[in-house]
Amino acid sequence: MSGRGHGQSLRGRDGECAELREFVAAVRAGDARALVLRGEAGVGKTALLDFAAQLATGMRCIQLAGVESDMELAYAGLQQLCAPLLSGLDDLPQPQRDALSVAFGRAEGPAPDRFLVGLAVLSLLAAASGDQPLLCVVDDAQWLDQVSVQTLGFVARRLVAEPVGMLFAVRDTGVEVLPGVAERTVGPLSDNDARALFESVMLGGVDPQVRDRVVAETRGNPLALLDVPRNFTATELAGGFWNVGAQTVPARIEESYARRIASLPEPTRRLLLLAAAEPLGDSALFLRGAARMGIAVGALAPAEAAGVVEFGPRMRFHHPLMRSAAYRAAEPADRRAVHGVLAEVTDRTVDPDRAAWHAASAAAGPDDDVAAELEASAARAQSKGGLAAAAAFLERAALLTADPVVRGARALAAAQAKRDAAATDAAYELLTVAEVAPASELHHARVARLRAQMAFVRSRAGELGAPAVGDVTADLLAAARRLEGHDDFASREAYLEAIAATIYAGRLGAPDALARAAEAARSALERTPELPRAVDLLLKGVVDRITGGPGAGRESLRAALSAMCALARSDERQVMRWFVPAFPILQESTAHELWDETITQELSAAVVREARRTGALAGLPRALVYRAGFHVLCGEFGTATTLLHEAAAITAATGHERPVRYHSVVLAAWLGDAADTRARIEAARADGTARGEGRLLGLTAYATAVLSNGTGRYEQAFAAAGEGCEFEDFGFYSWCLHEYAEAAAHLGDQDAVTWAVGRLEERAGASDTDWGLGALASARAFLSGEPDAEARFTEAIERLGRTRAVVHLARTHLSYGEWLRRANRRVDARRHLGTAHDMFTQMGAQAFAERARRELVAAGNKVSKQPTGAGSALTAQEAQIASLAAEGLTNQEIGAQLFISAHTVEWHLRKVFTKLAITSRRQLRTATWVS
Template sequence: MSSEGRANNLRGRDSECEALRNLLDTARSGSCQVLVLRGEAGVGKTALLDYLSKLAAGFRCVHVAGVESDMELAFAGLQQLCAPLLDRLGELPEPQRDALNVAFGRAAGPTPDRFLVGLAVLSLMAAAAHGEPLLCIVDDAQWLDKVSVQTLAFVARRLLADPIALVFAARDTGAEALAGLPELRIEGLSDFAARELLESVMVGGIDPVVRDRIVAETRGVPLALLQVPRSISATELAGGFWISGKRSSTAAIEQDFVRRIHSLPEPTQRLLLVAAAEPLGDPALFLAAAAHLGIPAGDLAPAESAGLIDFGPRLRFSHPLIRSAAYRAADLDDRRRIHRALAEATDPRADPDRRAWHAANAAAGPDESVAAELEASADRAQSRGGLAAAAAFLERATALTADPARRADRAIAAALAKRDAADPEAAQQLLAIAELGQLSDLHRGQIARLRAQMEFVRSRAGEPGAPRIGDTAPALLDAAKQLDPRDEYSARESYLEAIAAHLYAGRLGDADALQATAEAAHAAVSRDSELPRSVDHLLKGFAERLTGGVTTGAAPLRVALLRMCEQVQSNDKLARRWVVVPAFPILQESAAHELWEDTLLHQLSTAAVRHARDAGALAGLPRALVYRAGVHLLAGEFVSAATLIDEAGTITASTENHTPVRYHSVLLDAWRGNGPDAIRAIEAAAADGKARGEGRLLGLTGYASAVLYNGLGRYDEALTAAREACSYPDLGFYGWCLYELAEAAARTDDREAGAHAVRQLEERAGASGTDWGLGALAGAHALLADDDHADALFTEAIDRLQRTTVKVHLARTRLTYGEWLRRANRRVDARRHLGEAHEMFTGMGAQGFAERARRELTATGEKVRKPSVSSGAELTAQEAQIARLAGDGLTNQEIGAQLFISTHTVEWHLRKVFVKLGITSRRQLRTVAWAS
């Protein structure tokens, strides 16, 4: 008999079964398949997974089922799924192997990069699929711990060319991280199939009228139909007294299970409760707990005979609803007794966190010793990158704390962890709990700040009912004043957050309120004769700049950034603190831009991403990624910038947060120069900024419009956009707006506007002392200089910008110099600079500027030959990225590690690249110019 024949023939599921068969066939052929079965409880998802498992002849199968009581333990579900595959752990690169060992609690070490853990799981699955295809089944994904389901979603989106099938089953709500993956909706059976199924389980037959009424009321939910013989009496069946609408719901089905459980002997009920409270299904742990209770394991037999549970290598309930029914069937005292037995049976060295969790559930009231164990578990979870788990442990520790002051401490710590794990609603609830305790003035300041921070984040995300962003500044300022005499460091951060709120409000904000905030911050930081910390210097720099004008504040801002660069190498705790403070990316970025410091910007943005990933800070990681994307954008590495922006969007979506407009995504569209697409993105961003009161976004869209139109040679429109952008001095990119204004003014012969832009730029870039700032200033001067001085200014600008990482400005200067040389009839020199500009812009993917350079080259008489793959036009974005890395000499394993894909997927992409480009070796890739 074929494997298909051996598999159960499910009534009414022909199309679903065919989809699963096709999935396995495709995976066997070497192409990864991912599918999410979605549907209500009891609709038949688990039965379809069993069918899939029986059908998978020749596959290596691994399986995990989410358990509601295990949702708070970081990586618990992922560890169960991967346990059978750990025989291939030695094949992983050492960093991935170490990350997985720390995440699974198999070894001690620094907090693993969350994405390195994901890559390790990806590599482990790919290694396991080398000899035979791999089938991974995840049932009840809505009950997996959050970090496990997020990691599996990460893996599912990066599997491509491996013989792996990854199939999830989840209820309609929950496991939101799986959104966007291929999905198969599982509905109730058709009336015909439902009648067949009901008749097959009714041994004595059933009246057709009663049958049809039951089928209608159950909506074809298979589990409800299968429970009819056990849940409806013969009298009801004979008389047709089906209680309409009360027996087809999940709750009603579960209640039927409860009644069946209550009919069992009391010792059997206790053992079922042990199995329900123990998520691993470990027979040894089950037997040890039964021994602690003094109940023979054989007393489980009646439950096995009733078809409720199977006692094998793993204890497995016949349906997940039976587990929850067994747990809910018991009273509170019995549950505590069972959890106490499980805590005593759990090895405190091998599994201290699950032991602490059982002990917490066993506690009848406040218990400081258990609360302390939970705090230790929170520390371990955080060290493994499990912020959500750490928050859950701290939340439970709060509930078990009797001392009012200690309770407030733990509640605030739990709220911070919930905030950092992107769960602001739970954080607000914990703050309310803290306020019921004995609060010190410090506690009140901490609570005020945390609430203000979350309102700041809500306003930036544009959530319904959120305040306009400028309106969040007063609460942040008030929190700073409350904290100032009690926690000076946090107070300084809160002052900075208030300033950041005003920076975002920009031209739509209250200028007087901004000035008052800056003055209060300046007064606070001026009380100290010595400023020992980087945060002090950062605050002093912004306060001086905002109160004293453009010529002030540079010295403390530079000191702040230099010290921060030193601290990211030596003080992980402090650096991670910056990651989770919502305002810090804009403050660091704006300070570096005001100083025209590309090197410091590179170091700090790299550190921000590293520390956010190390800490698993899902609330802060998207901000850090976009911060880093801005650095790639300035370097002309548009593909890298887009990859980080997309990653930030994916993470934000998976954590159910609203997504604010990504500033650098708008700039990326402008620099790429696709007019219609860029204009739509700019207009949408401007509308969003107006709606949220985010005036900074209006300045940014004005700047982006000026870049776009200057690139397209539409200089009148560029001048209008640049004038609008320059109507308010947005810290951080105002100097760039001035450069666009200078070029547009030069092209439209508006000497007055150009002279004004250069004077303003002299005050800013001219005082920077950096090659970036002085190079940009020299380039702007050259645009408006007479012929006697322009040549030397262009040469100075290029010399300076060549020593920076800011390749977009270097390419712009080469272009404008080439254009000037052509007009001066110096065609040979013009061709050299225009050719270099064209090559740089083409490599970046800056279509508008590249076309402008091409037109100028053509005017010099140069024939411009398009390279065979000048911008990766024949390749997908990922193929081009892989090909470029391979051409740079990276191995497949190194490429996979950089791009979070398997080595086999890299090989698969390279084979396609070779065919498309008509080449046969990696060496030939070095001769191709790639879009960055």
């Protein structure tokens, strides 16, 4: 490449260089930027990173390059990047400081949550950019350890108001390394640019036909072009004998490096292998290894002269493929010998995990001592939150274990760790190893349960080739049965998982699947004289409800949820233990079956508080969605929207789960934007059908009924609610009944109203709560033969007025007002219709507000249409920040809660002040806003 001085362009890279100039200029001007350069090996990504670093005059620049052999060590890459910034560690809030210290091995403690680590890194970068803009340059990001790359992706997506630029280069392997970060594809050079580059390095000239063949066979890859004259003689090139064959560009480049290395003296090659096997480039460690091998460091000189490696404070290969070539070109026995040397010279008190890893790589066969060291390393990695590293250590430990029983146990532990680290293929391979082990029945039952759990997750994620959600039930039931008598606690949990899977399958599952799952669980419960845990009581209550029908199991269900609430009040850490993927549906649906919004309020608040306190990576999105459902019920649509947006952002950032559709679809229906809601409903229906998740079809039917009743399309509401009532989906079936009764009443179908009210009496009527009895009273008022309709409406308003179920209260005011208008009692009608209109307008329910407005006009009131969001509209995040600031939280405290930096909080607050025309945080306490 030419022209690599400051401000100059690389050959054939005018577009990329222009974008990088703009990128660096924007960061220098105070903006936050993040960009990924993606392309094949040798295409020039590293040269572009160097170009950007040279542009960063007057800025601070920190750099990092991923190393393939270091991928399994948690936080290894992140620690190298942050090393120059750790002087600011003491200025971080204590939770962030502690999390980062444990992650980097500077302190001991429980596993740090990745969100806290990510926020700590974000705070470090923000602080480092306080005096001058900061540019972070990360090469070969695909070779960073999983935790580091996820953390850096989290930070890159959270940069908003900091003068920080994050520039990554990744090899194009077809896998998205940093989802959600802007990308620029770096393609091959054009033929003209490739010819010019090739000619520039051919000092003696080259035949045009040979040149064109070289350009064609290298496919415009700059590094391949530059390496041709280094690896082939002038005679070969002049005669056109060079032939790269059909290898890929990286393979050809690595092969050319291997040939170059093969020409070096044998002691030099051995030192290169030592340097390649030691991923940190630690010169002191290299020198100790060379001394142990009995080779003078001067033997490295030919490699330095050949441009392969640079010996300095750190060992540095001139290209990552040179490191790979030096390692792969060696014989397996030589590699094992070098790793053995590195295991010996690595200080086990300082870096026991890397020593164990080298020892494992040196092993030629089973080695129980090394396997035990790896198992200990896995525990340490787990304590630092390094799931990927723990999984790698356990996997290697299993392979090195001679005893087949112990090997099976370690393979099962490794499979569980791989599953948690989202390495599904490796988890299945390890499960196969665990399955063939001559172990106990308990071991094999645990294997069966893990396989069924993984199948459930795959089905809900909609993976290609995954079984339908309902098909997993049989496997979960079989695992639960196998666990009986060996681990009864785990057995009951597995039964609960099987029931949850069946509930998700809903109408798309086998007709009797839920009853069969409940009966199987009942048999296990009958053999258990005492149910010591809240989860056990939950299982009993769910089983009684399924087998006994509406009203059954209420005592056990209420006792289970009350016990959970009590435990949450005494120790909120308990709540996250119940928030594994299968259980939230049972918690939430059970509270709805009991018509008890206070339980939902308490449990959802506790889960969110604990998830935020610890920054729980897997549980926080589900916790936020759980809480959002409660706010929808309360008519607090702005807060629900904020929580759902946050959950979606975290889900996108982690990539661990699919976006959650349930509450977002219901919220859209209540908001009343018909086009947006129908699009969401269609997408959700298609998703549910593809996955075999019938519950999602029932939910979309309910949402369609809500939207249609709101817009006054009662025939559509009647059809949709009828579809929803064809199958009893726990948690919202009774709500479908209410929508069905209201639509039928408007259509004059009293037989349908009578049917719906009768079934609602069996459910809500047995609730003994103001929410349930209030909803039932409002439905009874739809009966045309009801002599006490007015008393029913009054009772419903009184009961619902004592609850947080604001959406149902507003609906009752609307229905009462409509009934009064039809009775020609216009003054009374206007009072209730006005109340309904105000409530719907305040919560942002456009369709219902418009329905109430039309009724008010018909009752003699002149009400003009008001655009939703009138006044100073804040975004969801701005509204959340404004609310927290109004409560007196500092910028740093707000940032800690929302996983953004204090700079970003300040930036949002400036926008809030402008929109609300205020000048101080104190004024937020009395200001009102629409989000």
